[in-house]
Structures are given as structure tokens and as C-alpha cells.
Amino acid sequence: MSLYRVTPTNRELFFGEDEIIVSKTDEKGRILYANDVFVRVSGYSENELVGAPHSILRHPDMPRCVFWLLWETIANGEEIFAYVKNMxxxxxxxxxFAHVTPSYDENGRISGYHSNRRAPTREAVNKADALYGQLLAVENQHEDRKQGMHAGIAMMLDLLKQNNVTYGEFVFSL
Incomplete structure (x- = not known):
């Protein structure tokens, strides 16, 4: 399967409030299942999605530190909620508005991940977009991508500490 080089546009797509985008991945984040809503909204065929890394949808406006937090959380066997801008x-x-949970094999080991995504409110999108813009600006101040990601993580953790909330509490406050 070939991955496409996609150039971002400024056009926003929407899906229904009553629709749920569903995907399942293996432990590396390769897509194993995509429901019809996922296929329709993403614009990829099911054949293009299955086997592809979930990062095929990564929009360049998304800070790397948000994905770091997501992967750290689910790899530790915890669920996470997050606002994500996909492409x-x-x-x-x-x-x-994504809800990602680990899936387990018969021996209790993480074998993959399951994600349900709903349409977020416009108010939450505006708040998330503003925060992500700040985080991305901090990340982009560094030539080294890894250093930039760590700077974004530090900013995000500092924000949570200042507000005396967990990441989950913060997300649900948006």
C-alpha cells in the first residue's frame, strides 16, 4: 500500500452529530478496521486504510506533544479522550472528539487500540485549536523535532499544573 502525500487545504469537512467514526488498530497503530463513516469522511477507500498507519490522517496543525500524550496513555493501558484535527x-x-482505549489479547497484553470519534462542539474546537496553535508554535521554535516535542510536552504539563487538573479533566472542560 502506498501512502499519499497530501497537501492541506483550508476546507473543513463535517460529519453528523449522530455518526461515530470507528477504527481498530494493532499495537503499532496500523489500521485493522475502519467503519463506513471513517471511510466516507476520510476520503480513503477501506483498502487504502486497512494496513496503513493511523498517522495517515495526521494534520500538520496537530502538535506532536498531543500524540505523545495519547500514545503514552494508551500504552499504559488507560483510556484517553482528545480533540484531534485530522486530514x-x-x-x-x-x-x-476521540475516545481511544487499548484492546487486550487472551493473556491480558495490549494487542491494539479501539477508537470512537464523534463530532465535537464548535466551542470545544475553537478552544482546542487555539491551544494547539500555541503548542505547535513552541514545538516549531526548535530545529530538532524531538526537542520541540519535549518543549510542547513541558508547556502542556505546566498548563495542567497551573490549572490543577488532570489531562482528562482539562479535555472535558473545553
């Missing part, structure tokens, strides 16, 4: 095959973008 469709066309370059158009769409926002989701």
Missing part, C-alpha cells in the same frame, strides 16, 4: 485524502480537514 482527509483530499487535504480537507475535520475535527473529532
Amino acid at each position: 482527509a485524502k483530499t487535504g480537507d480537514f475535520y475535527w473529532v
Whole structure:
């Protein structure tokens, strides 16, 4: 399967409030299952999605530190909620409110991940977008991508500490 080089547009896609985007991945984040809503909104065919890394949808406006937090959380066997700006095959973008949980094999080991994504409120999108813009600006101040990500993580953790909230409490306050 080839991954496409997609150029972002400034066009936003929407999906229904009553629709849920569902995907399942293996432990490395390769897509094993994509429901019809996921296929339609992403613009990729099911064949293009299955086997591809979930990062095929990564929009360049998303700070790396948010994905670091997501992966750290689910790899530790915990669920996470997050607002994510995804990019469709066309370059158009769409926002989701994601709930990601680990899946386990018969021996109790993490074997993959399951994600349900709903349409977020416009108010939450505006707040998340503003925060992500700040985090991305901090990340982009560093030539070294890893240093930039760590600077974004530090900023995010400092924000949580200042507000005396967990990440989960923060997300649900948006």
C-alpha cells in the first residue's frame, strides 16, 4: 500500500452529530478496521486504510506533544479522550472528539487500540485549536523535532499544573 502525500487545504469537512467514526488498530497503530463513516469522511477507500498507519490522517496543525500524550496513555493501558484535527485524502480537514482505549489479547497484553470519534462542539474546537496553535508554535521554535516535542510536552504539563487538573479533566472542560 502506498501512502499519499497530501497537501492541506483550508476546507473543513463535517460529519453528523449522530455518526461515530470507528477504527481498530494493532499495537503499532496500523489500521485493522475502519467503519463506513471513517471511510466516507476520510476520503480513503477501506483498502487504502486497512494496513496503513493511523498517522495517515495526521494534520500538520496537530502538535506532536498531543500524540505523545495519547500514545503514552494508551500504552499504559488507560483510556484517553482528545480533540484531534485530522486530514482527509483530499487535504480537507475535520475535527473529532476521540475516545481511544487499548484492546487486550487472551493473556491480558495490549494487542491494539479501539477508537470512537464523534463530532465535537464548535466551542470545544475553537478552544482546542487555539491551544494547539500555541503548542505547535513552541514545538516549531526548535530545529530538532524531538526537542520541540519535549518543549510542547513541558508547556502542556505546566498548563495542567497551573490549572490543577488532570489531562482528562482539562479535555472535558473545553
